[in-house]
Amino acid sequence: MSTAKSSVKPSEEIENVVIRLAGDSGDGMQLTGNQFTAVSALAGNDLATLPDFPAEIRAPAGTMAGVSAFQVQISSEDISHPGDKADVLVAMNPAALRSELSKVHSDATVIINTDEFGERELEKAGYESDPLDDDTLDGYYVIDVPMTSLTVTAVKELGAKRRDAERSKNFFALGLLCWMYSRNPDDVKDWIDERFASDDLIRRSNATAFDVGHAFGETTEQIPITHVVESADHPPGTYRNVNGNTALAWGMIAATQLSGLQSFLGSYPITPATDILHELSKHPAAAVRTFQAEDEIAAVTSAIGAAFAGDLAWTTTSGPGMALKGEAMGLAVSLELPLVIVNIQRGGPSTGLPTKTEQSDLFQAMYGRHGESPLPVIAARRPADCFECAIEAAQVALRYRTPVILLSDGYLGNSSEPWRIPDVADLPDLSVEFASELNHENADGSMAFWPYLRDEATLARPWAIPGTPGLEHRIGGIEKQDGTGDISYDSVNHQLMTDLRAEKIQRVADDLPPPEYTGDLDADVLLVGWGSTWGTIASAVERLRKEGILVAHLHLRYINPLPKEVGEILRSHRSVIVPELNMGQLSKMLRAEFLVDAQSLNKVSGLPFTVGEVEEAVRKVVHGDEGESE
């Protein structure tokens, strides 16, 4: 290889690029993608990622079912979504090419690991002829790279067996990408040293493969130019990269510390929520006890028990698990104890699409319990927001002594973005006061403890924990007498308690700031979203407004209770469009609550909306159906 060319290749500045990596689920695409993301974050870019992988740990190698993909958009501008179609595809085998080609632009750069395009591999992917020879790739800029053989040749010299050497090929791809986008190789090498410190051969193999990939970029005639994505204009501060599930776990730790309580997490492993349990299990010194329960029901009921005993209690799960918790959530509503139920939503019903994202548990969160059992529902809108949402959910639970549902989803949970680390001094104080004194004077002048005597402002009941002398009391799922908490089957009392429980949740709205309402507030068209669609909708609004189309955007962080301003905002726009990754759950709620003609834009393909899909829906309303020519 000649080194003479390396320094003379020109470089071009670009605003942003969307890169999609695809390979077998054993090829390490998620690791490669995450590491490219990390070095891009260090380079100061704004970014958003979309991991897209199958539920099988190892589907048959080389098949379409086994393709694991990772998409990242890096930008010198503020971005909030991972990009619609990719500008660059790295295809590690024929199945990856076949499965992912539709997800890239028709003139995209396609980097192909040609070593894997033998007859057997083509057949496994379902190709009848070789896409490298036929017209499949017409119009694309194709870069042929014998990644496997180049990696093996270099790594075998270190003493690695051929099979092991092959496994480093994802680092070749990472090296090549880092060269193409002018990423600092030292950032990757440092990380390789740390990550693989325990196995020297693997560490050196991966580092070598990375170098070879980087050098290949420098020398190949196929890539005449490198690209530079300048750092984004972020506000000053200390930044880090974070994904939604980690941010959520850290929010739980923060809430623990801010409350001064010990936390208890009852959880049962379930995709895509398990990483929260993993993360919290790493930090026993943070006053969080994790309990891996025997099932979802034990996970939530143990948390209820811990809450009764004075812990800040949590349970984390995904849709099918929350269904199992339904009866216990009803108990928590009746006991009026603080508890946060976290649902990292995934495709349903039943096992559904465990690794794919969806927002279809909104109705379950709102109504998925027996009887009249309202509770607050909060939804996170971007990965870093999961941190704040966990703190907020705890705050509401503690202040109102109620279970709270916090909704995130598989997309938020797994995707990452740069996050300006908040100043901890700005975080709220969550300290609580346990009951310590008798609170009711009987007719004869003696004092008693009434566990259901409510705070006038919040309607919260006192939290008297075991160990407190004199406040011994019994609570349960049978309807309780207002005040005394004794068992009561009285019909008037049941109506009163039902009304009180509902009113208590409505009062949460007293504390809420106005919802985020942006764009052209006098526009005819209003987009209403909740949860992880925020970034896509915000981007669509931005693009449409640049085109001169007037549109407003209302984002709902609290779905129950809704902020008080929502009705008035909805009624002030002629058209209301509600993009949701479900079949229209929020739109039905808004229609029922406010009698407005909220039109729903649905998608349940396991993937987030593209910005284009949301734009298109607005254009249809603005221009009528003729406007589709765009």
Next chain:
Amino acid sequence: MTTTETTTTAVDIATTKRADWQSDQEVRWCPGCGDYSILSALQFALPDMGIRREDTVVVGGIGCAARLPYYMNTYGIHGIHGRAPAIATGVALANPDLSVFVVGGDGDLLSIGGNHLLHALRRNINMTILLINNRIYGLTKGQYSPTSEQGKVTKSSPRGSEDSPLLPLSIALGADATFVARTHDMDRQHMMEVFKRAHAHPGAAFVEVLQNCNVFNNHAYESITAKANREGMIIPLRQGEPIRFGPDDSFGVVLDPRHGAVVMNTADVSEDELLVHNEARDHPSVAFALSRLSPNMDEPTPMGVFRAVDRPVYGSKPVETEPPGRQLISDLLHSGTTWDVD
């Protein structure tokens, strides 16, 4: 937290009486129900357990017996069907200083809640579980339960139930429970002794209490527990002693390689062939063999402590709590790779 003498009433450990443990709630079991004597035995035994009311939590699931928490002047939760062991697990882990009791019936703890029972026992969570076994669903008015005898005719099994019954003690021993005992509702003294032993045991203590449901399954254990029948039908388990029972100790238990524990006439076996009861045997197999005696509750039935062994208590390694504070949050958020933007 602050408490003052004037507003709250702490009861001295040494001086509690049964009445201190009784709540002001009217007890609402059917007249003649065996649960009354179990409740009073527990309340009579508690003053001897050396604990305070405020440090005591009683958790029930759903069913007649599971209502017991309402009648105790302690902290208590009446939960949902089957889940009492899981709720109690959370209580026990949140505050290891508490004395936690679980009370449930055979349906609550062996049917809908069977899973939680197994896991509370195998983890050895610090709690005392009283399984009140009346071999019937009482609160739903008389269907066969997981401990009902095969062929039992009830409203939901008019042609006799097909189900084979579970033996609660065998289940507990199968889950490697560290304390396993049986008592019955006709003998307050025996109940009190067993309850005190169970409470004193570190970890999960499992007690089966044979209880008569006089409305839906009357006389279920009469052939064993009625005063006149006890001598010949109850096999008392006494630590360190050969297992003998009956008039003039005319019967004993021996281990048979093919049939497990068997009852023999002592005239037919030599003294050293009799099984010497040792509740501290590490291996649960002998206790298991004893638990298989009288599988239909119509033969001589062992009573007392089957097993009491030491094993680490789950959660006894406390969560390390650093001084709570914002510095911990800040350190966490700044851990790993960060970069500064000026």
